[in-house]
Amino acid sequence: MAHLRSRRRIALTVPLGIALAASVGFAPGVATAAPDAPATASAKAEAPKLAYVVNTRTDSKTIAYVKKAIARADGSVVVAYPKIGVIVAHSANPDFGKQLRKVKGVQSAGATRTSPLTAAGTTEEGAPTLLSKSEAKSLKAQADVGAEPLEADQWDLRAIGADKAAKINPGSEKVTVGVIDTGVDDTHPDLAPSFSASQSASCVGGKADTSPGAWRPEKPDHYHGTHVAGEIAAARNGVGVAGVAPGVKVAGIKVADPVSELFYPESVVCAFVFAADKGIEVTNNSYYVDPWLYNCMDDPDQRAIVDAVNRAQLYAQKKGTLNLASAGNSNHDLASDEILDDSSPDDSTPVPRTIDPSECFDLPTQLPGVVTVSATGVKDLKSYYSTYGKGVIDIAAPGGDKYQIPADTPSKNGRILSTMPGNQYGWLQGTSMASPHAAGVAALLKSTHPKASPAEIQRLLKKQADNPGCPTEPYDPDGDGKVDAVCEGGKNKNGFYGSGIVDALDAVKK
Numbered sequence: 306m307a308h309l310r311s312r313r314r315i316a317l318t319v320p321l322g323i324a325l326a327a328s329v330g331f332a333p334g335v336a337t338a339a340p341d342a343p344a345t346a347s348a349k350a351e352a353p354k355l356a357y358v359v360n361t362r363t364d365s366k367t368i369a370y371v372k373k374a375i376a377r378a379d380g381s382v383v384v385a386y387p388k389i390g391v392i393v394a395h396s397a398n399p400d401f402g403k404q405l406r407k408v409k410g411v412q413s414a415g416a417t418r419t420s421p422l423t424a425a426g427t428t429e430e431g432a433p434t435l436l437s438k439s440e441a442k443s444l445k446a447q448a449d450v451g452a453e454p455l456e457a458d459q460w461d462l463r464a465i466g467a468d469k470a471a472k473i474n475p476g477s478e479k480v481t482v483g484v485i486d487t488g489v490d491d492t493h494p495d496l497a498p499s500f501s502a503s504q505s506a507s508c509v510g511g512k513a514d515t516s517p518g519a520w521r522p523e524k525p526d527h528y529h530g531t532h533v534a535g536e537i538a539a540a541r542n543g544v545g546v547a548g549v550a551p552g553v554k555v556a557g558i559k560v561a562d563p564v565s566e567l568f569y570p571e572s573v574v575c576a577f578v579f580a581a582d583k584g585i586e587v588t589n590n591s592y593y594v595d596p597w598l599y600n601c602m603d604d605p606d607q608r609a610i611v612d613a614v615n616r617a618q619l620y621a622q623k624k625g626t627l628n629l630a631s632a633g634n635s636n637h638d639l640a641s642d643e644i645l646d647d648s649s650p651d652d653s654t655p656v657p658r659t660i661d662p663s664e665c666f667d668l669p670t671q672l673p674g675v676v677t678v679s680a681t682g683v684k685d686l687k688s689y690y691s692t693y694g695k696g697v698i699d700i701a702a703p704g705g706d707k708y709q710i711p712a713d714t715p716s717k718n719g720r721i722l723s724t725m726p727g728n729q730y731g732w733l734q735g736t737s738m739a740s741p742h743a744a745g746v747a748a749l750l751k752s753t754h755p756k757a758s759p760a761e762i763q764r765l766l767k768k769q770a771d772n773p774g775c776p777t778e779p780y781d782p783d784g785d786g787k788v789d790a791v792c793e794g795g796k797n798k799n800g801f802y803g804s805g806i807v808d809a810l811d812a813v814k815k
Contacts, residue, residue, distance in 0.1 A: 353421035354397040356383075356511070356571055358613040359405050359414040363390040367410035374408040383571070384512040386578055389616040393511040393571040395422065402606060415609030417570040418596055420652040433528060434720070435731040453539075453547045455730060458722045460683050460711040461536075461703035461742060466810030467549045470749060471541060474813040475552030477752035482537050482555050482744050483585040483626075485576045486530030486592065487566065488522035489557030490726040493531060495539040495546060496555065504556035504583040509563065511571030513579045520557035527566065528725050530557060532733055533591055535724030536741040537748070545730055546723055549745025549809055553752065556585060560592075567595040567652055570610045573669065577617035581624035586751050587762075588621065589744040590630040590669050591737035596650035599665035607665075614668045622674050627751075627759035629744045630670035631704075631736035632679045632692045636790055639694030640800060676747075676763055679802065680704025680739035682719055683711040685773045687790065687801040689782040691736055695793040695800035699763070700770050702742035702807045705734030708782045742807060749812040769812055770805030772796055 357380070361371045368387050375382055380396035390412070398404070405414040452468070453459075462468045481501050488507070491500040507519035522530060538555040539548035548555075558579060560572035573594050580588050594600075594614055600607035618628055637644055639662060646665075647657040670677045679701045680688040687693060688706040705720035716722075720732040743766065750765045751757065757765065775792035782789060792801040 352397045352399040354395055355401075355416045356418055356422060356569065357394045357396060357402060357405070357414060357416050358570055358574070358609050359392040359394055360412050360609060360612045360616065361390045361392065362410050362412065363387060368392070371405075371408060371410055374405065374411075378404045380405075383510065384575070386574065386617070389578065389620050391574055391613045391616055393574070402609070406605060413605070413609040413612045415606030417606075417610060418652050419650045420596075433532075433725070433731040433733050434718075435725065435729055453541060453543065453545060455546045455722060458714045458716050458718065459546060460714050461705070461721055462547060462549065464683060464685070464703050465549070465742065465746065465807055467745070468547070470809040470813045471547065471551055473810075474749065474752060475541065476538070476550035476749050477755070478552060478554055479755070480553045480587070480748050480751045481585045482550070482553060482748050483558050483576075483580040483588040484530050484534045484537070484555060484741075485558045485560055485573065485580070485588055485590050486533055487527040487561040488520055488530045488559040489534045489555070490521055490531045490724075491557065493535070493724050493726070493728055494544045495542070495724050496531070496534055498540040498542055499538045499551070499553065499555050501554040501556045504554070504585055505558065506579055507559040508572045508575035508579060509559060509561070511575050513575055520559050522559070522726055523561075523563040525726050527561060528731070529591070529737065530559070531726050532723045532731065533589060533737065533741045536721065536738060537589065537745045539724055549742055550748040550752070553745075553748045556580075556583070565652060568592045569596075570594050570614055570668075574613050574617040577614075577621045577628070581621035581626050585626055587744050587747050588626055588628045589741045590628060590675075591735075591740045592631075593633070593670070594668040596652040598646050598649045598651070599644070599660045599662070599667055601660060601665035603664065611666055611668065615672050618669055618672050618675065622759050625759060627676065627747055627762050628669065628674065629676040629678060629740050629747060631740040632670060632677050632698060633667070634690040634735050635692055636690055637692045637694075638790065638800070639692055639697040640793070641694070674759065674763075676700065676743065676766065677803070678702055678736065678740040678743045680706070680734075680736045681802070681806055682706030682709030684709045685806060686776065686782070687780070687792070688734065688736075688739075689789065690734075691739070693790060693792070693800045698800060698803035700743055700766055700804055700807055701802040702739040702746070704736050704739030704742075705732070706782070707734065708784075746807040746809050746812050749809055753813055765812070766807065767804035769808050770803075771808050772799070772802055772805030775799050775801060
């Protein structure tokens with residue numbers, strides 16, 4: 306992967322008094338005048354063309370007025386989402402955002418990147434290890450009767466009872482999980498049987514492209530989305546691995562920029578709206594929205610990004626979609642008072658800053674109603690890299706851990722085995738791998754309770770989870786003698802596991 310990074314995310318039980326309310330609008334605090342005069346020709350020639358989100362009231366009169374204001378400010382409209390009041394625009398005018406924020410009806414506006422348009426934020430920890438032909442042959446020889454050929458190495462399925470759950474209810478084909486990611490290789494034999502092309506697209510750039518194959522990864526090393534999709538719904542078809550919910554459908558919504566592999570806000574806005582309009586019941590979000598790891602509300606550009614993405618994901622919730630997101634791989638205590646962000650912006654030169662997690666938000670995991678998922682290893686212990694925090698983590702799920710070695714698998718590999726592009730399989734670890742396990746369980750719950758709302762499915766997710774409680778011994782997964790994290794909370798809810806580790810078997814029992 307071109308930009309292989311640890312995921313340093315903040316999750317949030319958001320103190321949402323700062324305008325992340327259901328109304329989605331932020332207190333504008335802006336004037337109602339027409340836009341300023343356009344920048345001079347020489348200034349425009351020197352400035353790079355950037356992408357912007359312009360967030361407005363949702364009435365048609367305001368949308369039309371703002372579109373004209375965008376043109377007057379030397380911008381062009383890429384796409385408008387009137388239902389949520391978000392317009393994606395491009396402009397080389399360096400004062401474009403400032404001018405639009407003064408327009409009547411505009412509630413926030415800002416650039417979605419710091420580098421020019423001509424120029425990856427996923428949550429796996431470390432490079433992948435592909436399964437060799439000899440390893441695959443050995444695994445197949447050790448497979449139990451009735452199991453998938455490579456299932457002997459899927460300790461994660463057994464850890465949450467997904468192997469047993471599949472015998473009771475593998476999930477309904479009427480339920481679809483949308484993988485918002487780097488793209489999904491739907492030609493993989495373990496994914497083709499469950500893939501929903503009619504609910505798939507590329508949202509790169511902010512506008513949905515539903516042409517055949519648009520949802521596939523740009524390059525073989527854009528493997529992330531394919532791995533995630535297999536964890537959710539790889540078919541039990543006698544071919545390779547199995548997913549947590551092998552009977553449900555999976556869709557691919559590609560949002561990764563083909564060059565940088567970054568997940569820009571306008572692409573994510575498109576993905577949530579597309580998922581909602583296509584009737585997708587669950588989305589998995591194993592990434593953070595670039596270029597800012599934390600979007601601070603006192604910065605007008607970052608504030609506009611929060612506003613736009615929040616409007617889109619709330620729209621999806623209202624249409625019946627439950628959104629799950631990975632918690633991050635930085636081993637941060639998300640309940641702390643301050644956090645060092647030394648990676649933003651990640652599309653140009655990062656400038657270290659200390660942020661207040663009550664005022665600066667990681668997207669989409671910190672948004673209201675989004676399920677934040679931490680990672681565990683085979684010993685049901687928080688993975689060494691996984692972020693955590695009392696009152697922040699909702700649930701936990703297997704994400705893999707190289708220090709927690711399974712005793713009952715042929716490979717003795719503590720990471721997660723799943724599908725890879727080009728009909729391959731490979732191991733990854735990260736909260737990116739934890740979130741799709743939880744999304745698979747959410748799909749099983751939706752299959753069992755088809756009329757349940759997103760809020761009800763989230764409640765059931767927490768209710769069926771098994772909480773191991775905080776460790777009784779100091780948390781030192783790498784054995785170096787240093788305590789690497791402190792778990793706070795009780796048996797029912799704590800900073801490492803939230804309400805507990807998901808349980809697929811309980812999810813299919815009515």
